[in-house]
Amino acid sequence: MDGPVQIPFKSFIQLKPDETTAIYLQIVFEFIKAIQLGLLPEGTKLPGTRILCRLLVVNRNTLIKAFQDLEAQGFIEILPNKGTFILSDQKKKNTNEAVPGKKKLEIPASFTFKHSSILENPVEVSDLALQFNDGLPDLRLVHTDVLARLYVSKLKRQKAKRTWEQIQTQSHLTFKKQFSNFLNLTRGLRISESNLLTTTSHEISLYLVTKLLISAGDKVVVAAPGYYLSNMTLSDSGAHIIPVPIDDEGINTAYLRKVCEEHTIRILYLTSNYHYPTTIPLSAKRRMEVLELATLYGFIILEDDYDFDFHYDNNPILPLAAFDSHERVVYVGSFARSLPVGFGYGFVAAPIAFIKELEKHQNILEPGIDVIKEQVLTDWIQDGEVHRLSKKNRKIYKERRDYFAFLLTEKLKGRIKFNIPPRGLAIWVQWLDKFNLVKFQEKCAANGLFLPKTILYQTKSFTATRLGFGNLDKKEMEDAVAILGSALEALIPSRIAEISGAPLYSLKKQ
Known part of the structure; x- marks a missing residue:
C-alpha cells in the first residue's frame, strides 16, 4: 500500500507515558491491536522510523526495539533498502501451523438480522469450455462497438444550458414515449407512456410488482413446473403458492377453475407465451379462458413475457395484455436481451394509477x-436499428435452434422426446430412460460439459432438462450433444425406445 505517511497512526496508536508498561511494549501492543482490527492490512508499507518517531513522539531507539519485537512475532517484515511491511496473515498462519488440526474460529456478528432461506442463490458458476444454460443469448453477437460509439457521442452532445435534472426529465419522457410506441407495435398493446414503468432489469420489475400486489398469506397460482426465480420472488413477498399443472396447451384451466372455487386467489402468475421451463405456449382457447376466470373470480394476471424478443414465426403470439379489456393484467417483460448487460431493460405495463404507485x-x-x-436506445428505436438487430439475431438463433434439434434427433434417437419451440433460446428435452440427473450432470462435467442444476428437472413422472442453445455455435453444439450421448451411455446401455406414438421432435408449432 502506497503513501504510508497518510495513515492516521495517532488515531489508533495511543501511547501513555504515565503508565508502568514500557513505551516500546505499548508500541508493540498498539500495532498488534491495529493489525488484528484490520486498520493496518497485510502488505501495508510503514513510514521510515524517523518519520514515525516524529508522528508518535518517541525515541528512535525505542521504536526500533518495538519493531524488532514485532518482526520476531511475525507481524511485520523489515526488508533492507525496501522498507517495513505488515504481515498480518503470517501470524495467523504460524498459529495454525503450531496447533495441528485447530479449526479457524468464526466470530459471530454483533447484531441480529433476518435470514432468508428462500433467496439462496441457486446459480452455479463453472469454468468448463462447454456450458448449457436455461436460454441466454450469445454475448459474442452483441454490437458493443456500435453501442460504445453512440454512448460516447451522446455524452459529448449534452448542452450546458440546461440543468441535469431538466435533461434527465425530458430524456426519460421521450424514451418512455418511444418505448410505449415500440411495445404497441410489436406486442399489440394499447398503452401510452403513462401506462409504462421502465426499470434496469426484468427482475427489478417483478420485485416491485410483487411488493405492491402481495401481502403475507395471499394465494398465488403458478404453473408447474415453474420459473424458479419468480417463485423465489413470490415466496419472499409472503405469497402462499398454489401450483397448477400444465399440459400440451399450457396451464390446465379446468384445474385452475377448481382452485378458484376453493380458494380466494390474489394473483395468477404466467409465462403465457413461452412457459418456463417447458417452452409450451398457452393455446388460444386457454388464453380466453384465463381472462374470463380473472374477471369472474377477481384475481390479477401477472403476465411475464421476458423472452418476447426471440420468436421465429411471422405472426408471434400476442400477450394476454393485448386482449385485456377489464384491466386485470399486469404485464412484465424485458427489452433488448441481445444487448450487453446494462443496456437491457425491464418494464411494467399496467393501469396508470398502479404505475404511479410503482x-x-x-x-x-x-x-x-x-x-x-x-x-441511445431512443435513437435505436426511432432509427429502426432495434428492429434490424432483432431480425438479424432471430435469423441466427433460428438456424441454431433447427441445427440443435437436428443434432438431438440424430445423436440421441430413441432416448429423448421434445418439440421445437416457436420462440426462445432453449429446448425442453424429456429423457425416456430413468436415471439420476445429478449423476448425469457429474458424467457430463467429467467430459467437459457443464449442466447447471437450475436446468435439471426430475420428478416421479418425468426426467427432463431445459437445454439452452443460444450461446453455442454449431461446433460447440456438436461437442455438447456428443458429451450428452456419451454420459447417458455410461449410465444406461443403448436400447431402442418405444415412444408410444410421440415424435422424437416436431417442427409443428406447439
Whole structure:
C-alpha cells in the first residue's frame, strides 16, 4: 500500500507515558491491536522510523526495539533498502501451523438480522469450455462497438444550458414515449407512456410488482413446473403458492377453475407465451379462458413475457395484455436481451394509477436514471436499428435452434422426446430412460460439459432438462450433444425406445 505517511497512526496508536508498561511494549501492543482490527492490512508499507518517531513522539531507539519485537512475532517484515511491511496473515498462519488440526474460529456478528432461506442463490458458476444454460443469448453477437460509439457521442452532445435534472426529465419522457410506441407495435398493446414503468432489469420489475400486489398469506397460482426465480420472488413477498399443472396447451384451466372455487386467489402468475421451463405456449382457447376466470373470480394476471424478443414465426403470439379489456393484467417483460448487460431493460405495463404507485417505490430502489443509455436506445428505436438487430439475431438463433434439434434427433434417437419451440433460446428435452440427473450432470462435467442444476428437472413422472442453445455455435453444439450421448451411455446401455406414438421432435408449432 502506497503513501504510508497518510495513515492516521495517532488515531489508533495511543501511547501513555504515565503508565508502568514500557513505551516500546505499548508500541508493540498498539500495532498488534491495529493489525488484528484490520486498520493496518497485510502488505501495508510503514513510514521510515524517523518519520514515525516524529508522528508518535518517541525515541528512535525505542521504536526500533518495538519493531524488532514485532518482526520476531511475525507481524511485520523489515526488508533492507525496501522498507517495513505488515504481515498480518503470517501470524495467523504460524498459529495454525503450531496447533495441528485447530479449526479457524468464526466470530459471530454483533447484531441480529433476518435470514432468508428462500433467496439462496441457486446459480452455479463453472469454468468448463462447454456450458448449457436455461436460454441466454450469445454475448459474442452483441454490437458493443456500435453501442460504445453512440454512448460516447451522446455524452459529448449534452448542452450546458440546461440543468441535469431538466435533461434527465425530458430524456426519460421521450424514451418512455418511444418505448410505449415500440411495445404497441410489436406486442399489440394499447398503452401510452403513462401506462409504462421502465426499470434496469426484468427482475427489478417483478420485485416491485410483487411488493405492491402481495401481502403475507395471499394465494398465488403458478404453473408447474415453474420459473424458479419468480417463485423465489413470490415466496419472499409472503405469497402462499398454489401450483397448477400444465399440459400440451399450457396451464390446465379446468384445474385452475377448481382452485378458484376453493380458494380466494390474489394473483395468477404466467409465462403465457413461452412457459418456463417447458417452452409450451398457452393455446388460444386457454388464453380466453384465463381472462374470463380473472374477471369472474377477481384475481390479477401477472403476465411475464421476458423472452418476447426471440420468436421465429411471422405472426408471434400476442400477450394476454393485448386482449385485456377489464384491466386485470399486469404485464412484465424485458427489452433488448441481445444487448450487453446494462443496456437491457425491464418494464411494467399496467393501469396508470398502479404505475404511479410503482414509481414511488422505484424512486427509492432506483433513484437515478441513466440518461445517456436511454438516449441511445431512443435513437435505436426511432432509427429502426432495434428492429434490424432483432431480425438479424432471430435469423441466427433460428438456424441454431433447427441445427440443435437436428443434432438431438440424430445423436440421441430413441432416448429423448421434445418439440421445437416457436420462440426462445432453449429446448425442453424429456429423457425416456430413468436415471439420476445429478449423476448425469457429474458424467457430463467429467467430459467437459457443464449442466447447471437450475436446468435439471426430475420428478416421479418425468426426467427432463431445459437445454439452452443460444450461446453455442454449431461446433460447440456438436461437442455438447456428443458429451450428452456419451454420459447417458455410461449410465444406461443403448436400447431402442418405444415412444408410444410421440415424435422424437416436431417442427409443428406447439
